[in-house]
Amino acid sequence: xxxxxxxxxxxxxxxxxxxxxxxxxxxxxxxxxxxxxxxxxxxxxxxxxxxxxxxxxxxxxxxxxxxxxxxxxxxxxxxxxxxxxxxxxxxxxxxxxxxxxxxxxxxxxxxxxxxxxxxxxxxxxxxxxxxxxxxxxxxxxxxxxxxxxxxxxxxxxxxxxxxxxxxxxxxxxxxxxxxxxxxxxxxxxxxxxxxxxxxxxxxxxxxxxxxxxxxxxxxxxxxxxxxxxxxxxxxxxxxxxxxxxxxxxxxxxxxxxxxxxxxxxxxxxxxxxxxxx
Amino acid sequence: xxxxxxxxxxxxxxxxxxxxxxxxxxxxxxxxxxxxxxxxxxxxxxxxxxxxxxxxxxxxxxxxxxxxxxxxxxxxxxxxxxxxxxxxxxxxxxxxxxxxxxxxxxxxxxxxxxxxxxxxxxxxxxxxxxxxxxxxxxxxxxxxxx
Amino acid sequence: xxxxxxxxxxxxxxxxxxxxxxxxxxxxxxxxxxxxxxxxxxxxxxxxxxxxxxxxxxxxxxxxxxxxxxxxxxxxxxxxxxxxxxxxxxxxxxxxxxxxxxxxxxxxxxxxxxxxxxxxxxxxxxxxxxxxxxxxxxxxxxxxxxxxxxxxxxxxxxxxxxxxxxxxxxxxxxxxxxxxxxxxxxxxxxxxxxxxxxxxxxxxxxxxxxxxxxxxxxxxxxxxxxxxxxxxxxxxxxxxxxxxxxxxxxxxxxxxxxxxxxxxxxxxxxxxxx
Numbered sequence: 173x174x175x176x177x178x179x180x181x182x183x184x185x186x187x188x189x190x191x192x193x194x195x196x197x198x199x200x201x202x203x204x205x206x207x208x209x210x211x212x213x214x215x216x217x218x219x220x221x222x223x224x225x226x227x228x229x230x231x232x233x234x235x236x237x238x239x240x241x242x243x244x245x246x247x248x249x250x251x252x253x254x255x256x257x258x259x260x261x262x263x264x265x266x267x268x269x270x271x272x273x274x275x276x277x278x279x280x281x282x283x284x285x286x287x288x289x290x291x292x293x294x295x296x297x298x299x300x301x302x303x304x305x306x307x308x309x310x311x312x313x314x315x316x317x318x319x320x321x322x323x324x325x326x327x328x329x330x331x332x333x334x335x336x337x338x339x340x341x342x343x344x345x346x347x348x349x350x351x352x353x354x355x356x357x358x359x360x361x362x363x364x365x366x367x368x369x370x371x372x373x374x375x376x377x378x379x380x381x382x383x384x385x386x387x388x389x390x391x392x393x394x395x396x397x398x399x400x401x402x403x404x405x406x407x408x409x410x411x412x413x414x415x416x417x418x419x420x421x422x423x424x425x426x427x428x429x430x431x432x433x434x435x436x437x438x439x440x441x442x443x444x445x446x447x448x449x
Numbered sequence: 450x451x452x453x454x455x456x457x458x459x460x461x462x463x464x465x466x467x468x469x470x471x472x473x474x475x476x477x478x479x480x481x482x483x484x485x486x487x488x489x490x491x492x493x494x495x496x497x498x499x500x501x502x503x504x505x506x507x508x509x510x511x512x513x514x515x516x517x518x519x520x521x522x523x524x525x526x527x528x529x530x531x532x533x534x535x536x537x538x539x540x541x542x543x544x545x546x547x548x549x550x551x552x553x554x555x556x557x558x559x560x561x562x563x564x565x566x567x568x569x570x571x572x573x574x575x576x577x578x579x580x581x582x583x584x585x586x587x588x589x590x591x592x593x594x595x
Numbered sequence: 596x597x598x599x600x601x602x603x604x605x606x607x608x609x610x611x612x613x614x615x616x617x618x619x620x621x622x623x624x625x626x627x628x629x630x631x632x633x634x635x636x637x638x639x640x641x642x643x644x645x646x647x648x649x650x651x652x653x654x655x656x657x658x659x660x661x662x663x664x665x666x667x668x669x670x671x672x673x674x675x676x677x678x679x680x681x682x683x684x685x686x687x688x689x690x691x692x693x694x695x696x697x698x699x700x701x702x703x704x705x706x707x708x709x710x711x712x713x714x715x716x717x718x719x720x721x722x723x724x725x726x727x728x729x730x731x732x733x734x735x736x737x738x739x740x741x742x743x744x745x746x747x748x749x750x751x752x753x754x755x756x757x758x759x760x761x762x763x764x765x766x767x768x769x770x771x772x773x774x775x776x777x778x779x780x781x782x783x784x785x786x787x788x789x790x791x792x793x794x795x796x797x798x799x800x801x802x803x804x805x806x807x808x809x810x811x812x813x814x815x816x817x818x819x820x821x822x823x824x825x826x827x828x829x830x831x832x833x834x835x836x837x838x839x840x841x842x843x844x845x846x847x848x849x850x851x852x853x854x855x856x857x858x859x860x861x862x863x864x865x866x867x868x869x
Contacts, residue, residue, distance in 0.1 A: 194619050194645050206644050207637075214474050215637045243475045345587065366566035374560050407556025414554070414585035421584075422570075474671075480630045481667040485702055485857045485868065523795060524802050526836025 197223060201232075209448035213239040230260045235447055237269060246273040264293045268442045271298035275305055275440065296321050300441040304330070307337055308431060326441075329434055336427055340420075348416035349409055358412025362419045371408045375401055510543040510551070532577035535562060542582040554585055616646055623658070632662035653682040657692065669699055690722050697732055698869040701739050709736045727753060735869050738762060741849060743769060761856060768852045770845040779841035783834060786841025790848050799837040806830035 193199065204219030217239045220232065233255050240249035250273040253266040260266075267290045274283035283305060287298050299321055303314050313334055322330055343362045352358025355375040359368030378401035386394040435441070514536045522536060529535050538558050542551035558580075571578035623638035639655040639662075646652065660675035673696065680692045693716060700709040713733050716722050722729070734749035743766035750759035770790050779786030783803040787796030806829040813822035861868055 192618050192622060193615050194641055199645070203641050203644055207640065210640075212474060212640075214477060215640070218637065364570070366564050366568075367561050369566060370564040371560045374563055403552070403556045404560055407553045407560065410550065410553035410587070411557030411560070411585070414557070414587050417587055417589070418584050474633070474636075477633055478666050478668065480632055480665050483858060483861050484665050484667050485861055486854055520798075524799050524836050524840070525832045526839040528832070528836075 197227060201227060205235075205447075208235050208239060211242075213242040217243070230256055230262045231447065234262050234266060234269075234445070237266065238447075241269065241273060241276075246277050249273050262445070264290075264295055265443075265445055267293060267295050268297045271295070271301050272440050272442060275301045278305070278309070280305055280309060280311065297441045297443065300326070304333075304431065304435070307333060308428065310337070313338060326438075333427070333431065341423060343416040343419045345413045345416040348412040352409045352412035355405060355408045358409065359415060362412065362415045364415055367415075371404070371411075375404045375408060378404060508543070510548070511540055514540045529562060530568065530578055531558075531562065531571075531580045532574045533581060535559065538580070538582055542585075545582055545586065550587075551582075554582060557585070616642065616651065619645065620651055620654070623655075627658060627662065630665070632665050636662045649682075653679055653684065653688060656682055657695075660695065664699065664702075669703055672699055686721055690716070690725055690728075694728065694732060697736075701732070701736050701869040704739060706736050706740045731755075732869070734758070734762075738765075739853070739869070741765075741769060741853065761860065765852055765856050768848075770848050772842055772845040772849075775841040775845040776838055779838045783837040786838070787844060790841065790844040792840075792844050795840060795844070799833065799840060802833040803830065803837060806833055 194203070200219055200222050204216050204223070207213075207216035207219060217236065220236050220239075233252050237249045237252035240246075240252060250270045253270040253273070256263055256266040267286065271283055271286055274280075274286060280302075283298075283302055287295060287302055290298075303318060303321075306312055307314070307330075314330075319327060319330060348358040348361050350358075351361050354372075356368035356370075356372035359365070359371060378397050382394050382397035382401055385397060517536055522534075531538070533541060535555070535558055539551060539555045542554045545551075546554070561580075568578055571580055573579060619638070619642045623635060623642055626638055627635040636659050639659050642651050643655040646655075656675050656679035660672045660679060663669070663672035663675060676692055676696050676699070680689065680696075683689045683692055693712060697709050697712040697716075700706070700712065710733070713729055713736065716725070716729050730749055731753060734746045734753070737743075737746040737749070743762045747759045747762035747766065750762060775786040775789050777786075778789050779799075782800075784796035784798075784800030787793070787799060806825065810822055810825045810830050813819075813825055857868070
């Protein structure tokens with residue numbers, strides 16, 4: 173009888189020792205947390221995904237969502253933040269991060285929906301994001317009442333942004349086109365001074381060459397230079413219009429970069445929860 | 450003085466110690482076939498012999514550009530400070546717009562290339578000013594976020 | 596009998612708890628050898644994390660750095676080698692890490708840095724016994740610099756016949772960039788002939804001939820303006836292009852030779868190469 177028990181115990185130990193104890197469920201979790209805190213998000217996700225879903229706590233789901241956000245997989249990220257129960261203390265955190273996912277995907281409709289679904293919670297952070305997103309997408313400019321959720325320093329930035337959106341320093345393509353009837357002046361208008369000067373000089377040079385050759389009755393060369401001069405002249409008009417569009421696009425891009433910088437610096441208005449102590 | 454700088458170095462190393470561990474592997478990567486070989490150099494070697502027989506090469510504009518490249522451009526050195534070069538700019542423009550606009554854009558590009566006063570407002574790509582025809586479309590385009 | 600059995604049982608527990616780390620190390624190594632480097636890094640990090648007594652820290656850091664190297668992620672590789680350097684305990688370990696950092700520099704063609712590291716190692720009396728290894732890597736630094744004669748001399752000194760033959764062969768296939776340029780300056784197209792690009796050489800020669808003819812013709816007919824324009828925009832352009840092409844082809848050919856040699860050698864001795 174004893175012999176059998178010994179035999180059983182011995183073989184259980186042997187069997188157990190075949191498995192690597194560092195790959196037990198508990199150790200996987202501990203190691204996953206370590207990787208998460210080391211900001212090695214992709215490997216942390218792989219570790220967490222090896223765990224049984226029974227072991228998943230709210231904290232861990234939030235960590236998974238955050239990790240997916242960091243590697244740029246917004247779909248999976250919002251799926252995980254969805255899983256948080258409505259009574260959990262991390263609920264508002266998860267809703268805010270879901271909003272961030274939609275903001276980064278530039279999905280205004282879902283962002284607004286997400287806020288409306290969770291009106292009962294304290295999600296000022298998400299509302300701030302929505303307002304910025306609306307301004308950036310030229311949907312609407314917020315009223316003074318709506319701006320009350322921002323604190324003082326944020327309000328300065330937002331007001332500046334609204335000002336830029338309300339009176340953008342755009343250049344009109346039509347004006348650029350009309351001005352460039354005199355070669356180069358359209359480009360002066362869009363602040364490409366050296367390009368404008370070159371345009372003026374090169375059109376002038378080829379026109380002079382055409383005129384000079386016709387005067388000396390070099391017919392072929394006259395026509396050649398005329399066609400080139402005409403090409404440069406029309407190209408200058410078309411290019412001026414195009415450069416106005418380019419100017420406006422650059423203007424928008426600069427504002428976008430400014431906003432992105434500001435938001436990353438502010439962690440997208442979202443209060444940080446430190447999972448790593 | 451030396452002691453001070455040594456101290457600063459030590460502090461710097463300690464401060465950065467955690468950061469060194471912090472990884473930037475946000476995308477899964479794999480073994481490189483031969484890690485000694487410089488991808489950039491390899492790409493340059495390949496791009497010197499582009500296969501001209503791709504789908505689009507029957508187009509007229511591409512034909513002109515190919516002929517120009519093989520007869521003139523290959524022999525007259527490095528003259529363009531832009532990327533894409535003027536002939537490539539023209540070929541790309543024909544794909545984005547109609548023939549007339551692309552010819553006009555080409556003339557505009559030529560005059561910008563002649564500009565020897567200053568070249569500001571361009572990003573650089575491979576030591577050249579990045580100036581693709583998509584920047585010069587004459588309609589509003591949706592700004593692509595991020 | 597029961598007692599001996601019990602003792603045996605307790606002992607086996609004890610041994611197993613110690614060997615867990617070794618098991619993890621072997622597991623990590625097996626992934627490393629299967630060349631799945633991304634996952635290998637994870638396993639080495641796991642080894643490091645659970646190894647409270649820091650027995651395997653140096654080893655893991657070194658291996659992680661090597662993983663990054665094989666994935667051509669040199670920045671991370673540098674970081675982990677420098678971490679490994681701070682964990683190295685013996686002279687051999689320190690030397691290994693320093694040589695590895697030097698090898699990274701060679702791959703990245705930061706040859707000056709590589710030489711500097713090797714100089715430091717050579718001066719240091721700690722590493723006296725590694726003289727031949729230092730020389731070996733210096734030869735590789737010269738090889739990547741395309742100083743094949745220098746490399747060949749050192750390989751000869753170390754009696755590595757195959758490597759010295761390889762260097763000699765590479766030297767024979769090497770084109771001098773300045774020769775190509777000077778040849779093209781003297782007579783357009785000759786530099787391209789020298790590097791074996793005959794068609795381009797002929798084309799360059801033809802364009803230059805044509806533009807010179809047109810320029811001279813214009814001047815001889817006293818069309819000064821035409822002549823100046825032609826000389827500037829046609830002849831000078833193609834003359835300059837011809838020299839640039841000769842230089843470009845020479846560099847390109849040399850690069851190709853180096854790549855081919857490295858590919859050949861890498862497939863044969865993947866461990867003995869930087």
